[in-house]
Amino acid sequence: MFDVDWKTPHLWRKTARPRTTAPSLEGDLKTDVLVVGGGFTGMASALGARDSGVDVIMLEGNEIGSSASGRNNGLVISHHSKASPSEFEATYGKQVGERYNRMVAQAAGVAFGLMQRFGINAHQVQEGWIQPAHTEKTLARARQFHDEWKAFGADVSWLDRDEVTARIGSPYLGGWIVHNSGHINPFAMTVGLAGALENEGVRIFENSRALRMEKVQGGWRVHTASGSVTAPQVVLATNALTNDIWPGLKRTLIPFKVFQAATDPLPEQLRSQILVGNPAVSDMRNDLRYFHYDVDNRLVSGGTHTFWNNEAERGRAKVADLLGKAFKAFGGKPVINEYWHGTFAVVPDFRPRLFRLAPGVVFGGVYSGRGVALSMSLGQEIGRWAAGCRTDDQMPLPVTDMRPVPFHPIAVQVANRTHAWNRYKDSKT
Ligand SMILES: Cc1cc2nc3c(=O)[nH]c(=O)nc-3n(C[C@H](O)[C@H](O)[C@H](O)COP(=O)(O)OP(=O)(O)OC[C@H]3O[C@@H](n4cnc5c(N)ncnc54)[C@H](O)[C@@H]3O)c2cc1C
Numbered sequence: 546m547f548d549v550d551w552k553t554p555h556l557w558r559k560t561a562r563p564r565t566t567a568p569s570l571e572g573d574l575k576t577d578v579l580v581v582g583g584g585f586t587g588m589a590s591a592l593g594a595r596d597s598g599v600d601v602i603m604l605e606g607n608e609i610g611s612s613a614s615g616r617n618n619g620l621v622i623s624h625h626s627k628a629s630p631s632e633f634e635a636t637y638g639k640q641v642g643e644r645y646n647r648m649v650a651q652a653a654g655v656a657f658g659l660m661q662r663f664g665i666n667a668h669q670v671q672e673g674w675i676q677p678a679h680t681e682k683t684l685a686r687a688r689q690f691h692d693e694w695k696a697f698g699a700d701v702s703w704l705d706r707d708e709v710t711a712r713i714g715s716p717y718l719g720g721w722i723v724h725n726s727g728h729i730n731p732f733a734m735t736v737g738l739a740g741a742l743e744n745e746g747v748r749i750f751e752n753s754r755a756l757r758m759e760k761v762q763g764g765w766r767v768h769t770a771s772g773s774v775t776a777p778q779v780v781l782a783t784n785a786l787t788n789d790i791w792p793g794l795k796r797t798l799i800p801f802k803v804f805q806a807a808t809d810p811l812p813e814q815l816r817s818q819i820l821v822g823n824p825a826v827s828d829m830r831n832d833l834r835y836f837h838y839d840v841d842n843r844l845v846s847g848g849t850h851t852f853w854n855n856e857a858e859r860g861r862a863k864v865a866d867l868l869g870k871a872f873k874a875f876g877g878k879p880v881i882n883e884y885w886h887g888t889f890a891v892v893p894d895f896r897p898r899l900f901r902l903a904p905g906v907v908f909g910g911v912y913s914g915r916g917v918a919l920s921m922s923l924g925q926e927i928g929r930w931a932a933g934c935r936t937d938d939q940m941p942l943p944v945t946d947m948r949p950v951p952f953h954p955i956a957v958q959v960a961n962r963t964h965a966w967n968r969y970k971d972s973k974t
Pocket residue numbers: 581582583584585586587604605606607608609610611612613614615616617618619620621622753754755756782783784785786787788790803804805847886887888889890910911912913914915916917918919920
């Protein structure tokens with residue numbers, strides 16, 4: 546159910562610069578840091594390690610960006626998934642909590658900074674991310690997020706009812722904007738980052754799934770179908786599609802399937818009323834609404850299915866319905882032609898994970914749907930750590946043992962089938 550049809554072109558891939566796929570691994574190689582997984586976390590880890598001066602190899606099971614990193618909505622957001630800065634400090638303690646909050650506050654800026662550093666054209670737009678509130682309860686929560694980040698020193702502003710409604714083109718009670726945030730074509734970003742890594746001397750192998758690993762003299766040997774890599778330090782950045790490479794690892798996260806869809810390019814007459822100024826937006830519904838324009842002025846949104854039969858047809862219809870209701874300017878339902886899906890990893894407490902699986906083996910990631918910006922910051926820190934330039938105490942997250950999700954098979958089913966309930970709850974508010 547969670548595998549992606551990664552060879553089928555989707556909007557982001559169709560509108561990104563093409564890239565020549567790297568070779569697959571043949572034979573036995575050695576390196577200082579081996580990164581498994583070619584999403585944003587893996588690529589940022591490879592960059593962090595390489596910038597620290599060590600030799601790096603990256604193995605990707607399919608194609609760079611074939612999973613969540615290349616298929617997501619493209620919202621680049623400096624804010625937690627469902628928590629405020631004080632709530633993170635309550636969980637992690639003052640020192641680590643503050644360090645983590647600082648990383649999150651800067652994460653979007655770091656992501657846009659990478660595009661600048663490497664001259665990456667990811668169709669990036671840094672016009673802020675707005676989180677509007679549709680009920681009094683969510684308005685209070687939005688106010689709390691705004692006030693706490695403002696006190697923390699983040700560049701955020703409050704938007705009153707008229708302002709937020711005019712900017713979005715849809716009625717809301719108020720909201721807040723994070724100015725360093727925005728949106729990208731995420732697949733174009735994966736293409737750009739892969740090129741940058743190759744230029745920096747990282748050896749990338751695609752269509753090279755890591756199948757198993759063993760402890761050997763001087764580190765770990767990781768095997769693919771046609772070769773192996775031996776390294777003292779191994780970073781597993783395999784996210785939702787984690788296989789059996791490490792016993793029990795896939796039971797620490799819940800794969801969560803989401804679809805995306807986009808309108809045809811919208812004319813200026815509609816764009817002057819919908820998402821004025823080209824911000825990124827996601828609201829606070831349980832079944833949240835989110836949207837931004839792509840480079841050709843398509844409005845890109847998405848949703849979830851409880852059952853995945855007839856998924857494309859039903860997904861297009863759902864998004865047409867959602868956008869028609871959200872934006873009166875359409876005067877009905879817009880035409881939706883683009884449809885694709887992806888899978889990300891979620892955990893019950895919505896907190897990212899950093900596991901030391903054994904001496905020399907770490908797993909990092911799991912952003913519960915908020916990983917575009919964060920993965921690029923956390924990944925680089927993981928790479929520096931693997932290269933020996935960070936101690937556990939300097940990391941922005943506690944380094945822990947594996948933490949399996951309780952009742953994992955049931956949790957996977959429940960998480961992927963609560964959409965109808967979420968929509969019902971939304972309809973009652
Ligand atoms: C539809 C959708 C919409 C989303 N929208 C947003 C958004 O707008 N904003 C936001 O912040 N976040 C969003 N997210 C979440 C975000 O995309 C992810 O949090 C982030 O991309 C995770 O990056 P990653 O590198 O950890 O994982 P991935 O991108 O999943 O990368 C993991 C990689 O590891 C590879 N792999 C797995 N096992 C092996 C193995 N054994 N050997 C070799 N390779 C392996 C996989 O093929 C994959 O390429 C969305 C996700 C989806 C699916």
